[in-house]
Amino acid sequence: MDSKPPKLVVKRDPEGTRRRILEAAKSQFAKFGLAGARTDAISEVAGSNERMLYYYFGSKELLYVAVLESMYADYAQKESELDLSGLQPREAMAALATSIWAHLWDNPEWIGLINNENLHQGRYLKSSEKLSETISPVVEVVRSILTRGADAGQFRSGIDPLDFYVTLVGMGYYIASNRFTINAFTGRDYAHWSDRQNISEMHLEMLDAYLRSAT
Amino acid sequence: MDSKPPKLVVKRDPEGTRRRILEAAKSQFAKFGLAGARTDAISEVAGSNERMLYYYFGSKELLYVAVLESMYADYAQKESELDLSGLQPREAMAALATSIWAHLWDNPEWIGLINNENLHQGRYLKSSEKLSETISPVVEVVRSILTRGADAGQFRSGIDPLDFYVTLVGMGYYIASNRFTINAFTGRDYAHWSDRQNISEMHLEMLDAYLRSAT
Amino acid sequence: MDSKPPKLVVKRDPEGTRRRILEAAKSQFAKFGLAGARTDAISEVAGSNERMLYYYFGSKELLYVAVLESMYADYAQKESELDLSGLQPREAMAALATSIWAHLWDNPEWIGLINNENLHQGRYLKSSEKLSETISPVVEVVRSILTRGADAGQFRSGIDPLDFYVTLVGMGYYIASNRFTINAFTGRDYAHWSDRQNISEMHLEMLDAYLRSAT
């Protein structure tokens, strides 16, 4: 017999409380921005109270920075899980692009947070010691694919890996981030699967055409 | 006898006041977002007072919509001034792209406002009767160039003009909009002229390689 | 016929509103101190709302400084109204002391504010440009009486006017300021008229005995 049955409602769950506040904040900041997000709304969504927000994070701004840090930690892990070693250069690049673009559509909060941070000119990103020292390892992956392709005579040589990576990301980012204004002004909605498929195919062909073009 | 001497300073400039409030609002909304911008700051920058903001625009949100409308009116005029008729298809497309990208860097407030509007999922854009009916005529310009190029055997055929236009815009938009986060995570700052030149050249070559590639 | 009868409730009264807030603040700060006084209580007592407190004074602390300034302005005026020119030195000094002591009992808020300011080590007094330059003219009055008395052979000479003034004020201040703790520990309540009369008489005799004593 259990004299002490597990409580249905866990009242003490420090790590859980912290995490729930962080998740709620991620969602609210992504939706409303730093100024627009409300601390009471964050606490309520987290199922906690406002006081705990300050207990764990100190202030709204520090919570915002913690959200940015957590977001990038997630992204870094995702990147590290990607294995392109078994693929030929052309397929590898296509797989990388597809994976990144999928991540953007699967994590809509990501774009809200990034746009917000650009609105603030990256000042909170810079204020984080954790983040300001992060350098994305994925650029090295791109460099490696470009080198393999060039050595095999499939790609043109002399391509700057960072420029190429930024271009590749931007193709997917722009249509995800700006889908509402694009829709308002052109009538096209890239949230629709088929429209997104079409333009993504164009993007892949465009990247490939560039890689294979003569200098 | 002067029982009522004339006031020394009587400033009445209705159209000027309205315009100054609109300009100030554009700048503040771009910098701080809809929630973050303050009506008193807007009035002060405009050299007016809060009451006039309400007199002319009714509310903060309506002022925000007026800013969006004004922004697009400017853009539409800019587009209409562009004359590509004398150029060959390849040069025409390059000139169009270059012109659009330049506009983005010359009007940083533009990007702040667009990003903010995407944060709000385009709801204010939709609420404007003026804007929701606007269809950008530039897509027709793109279609025309594509047709001319295909007819001349220089471009592949079957390209969707809207997808191509969106891709072209996105290349410039992404590096302008996200320059702060890109800088934070990669160390590269596309606000620097030479870095921007390099990637823009890559973009032009990429668009061109795609246009000229076989289906 | 009056087509426009005066309104019973005056809604617009800038100077009145400001003054009522200041009066309410004086009372609340005297009773509860700077930390203990509540902005909402002040506004309510003033018959205004919290927003106006900030409109007119900027912050709770600045309001506190304004209260100190106003308090001393009142005191300075009171001092300037005192005319001792027609009295003999001994009577003049007695009249001055009596007048000051009466002021302390007639303005209980005065003592609360002064004690509070001493609790804060005078930092708000120093922060006021108006106050930090005030030098009480009453010391000159004391000096003049002392000189007259010494010249007439009635007073000892060489008395420092400021020390004497401080001593004189302190006699009345201490029993007014500390009447509660004195009462708690000795059972005597100097708020009672007769008890206050007795000790005040002792104080007058003491000052006089000193003035007339040999060096």
Next chain:
Amino acid sequence: MDSKPPKLVVKRDPEGTRRRILEAAKSQFAKFGLAGARTDAISEVAGSNERMLYYYFGSKELLYVAVLESMYADYAQKESELDLSGLQPREAMAALATSIWAHLWDNPEWIGLINNENLHQGRYLKSSEKLSETISPVVEVVRSILTRGADAGQFRSGIDPLDFYVTLVGMGYYIASNRFTINAFTGRDYAHWSDRQNISEMHLEMLDAYLRSAT
């Protein structure tokens, strides 16, 4: 076998913790008043945590009362240590005054607490059973000196010992308690040793002149 190794650091010091909280509270209440002092600051200064404050004292207000009680217990002990039996009446009174005034300057927290309690009109002092029954024995000391002096023909007779004691204390209290406001308004700083010496000498002469004056 050690299944439960002893904790390396086990700090259990009940009496020490209580005392450190009391000391920290004395300092904080003296500096900031009852409302201005913060429980977390008190705990931190005490090197303990907020919970223990409630464990030992029940509430912030009860802690405040405990501080008052402790303060007076210290004072009472100090008084009881004073031995004036070997001195002549005039010297005895001077020694008593000097001793009391020195205590005020040596214990600045004392004045902060007393002023604060007067701000609250002595309500917490009254709420303490320990304190409300205390009657300072020092008044009996004064009475005894006065009687001795009168019997010896050195002092005038009929002096109320309590009034005299209060006057004597007040002389030192006022310049210590109000040194900041006095400094702000007159420029004199009685924290300076020489200035304090001068006025204290005046005070001693004044008391003596009164004692020796004719009725």
Next chain:
DNA sequence: TATGAATGAGCATTCATTCAT
């Protein structure tokens, strides 16, 4: 048209205090 005065609702943050271990 223009402006100082006024307001209520809401904001981030802090407080003393209590709970669970």
Next chain:
DNA sequence: GATGAATGAATGCTCATTCAT
């Protein structure tokens, strides 16, 4: 006896907005 976690009720202050002139 001691401590980290949790909370509700403020608290000072700001916001967009409106009133009266």
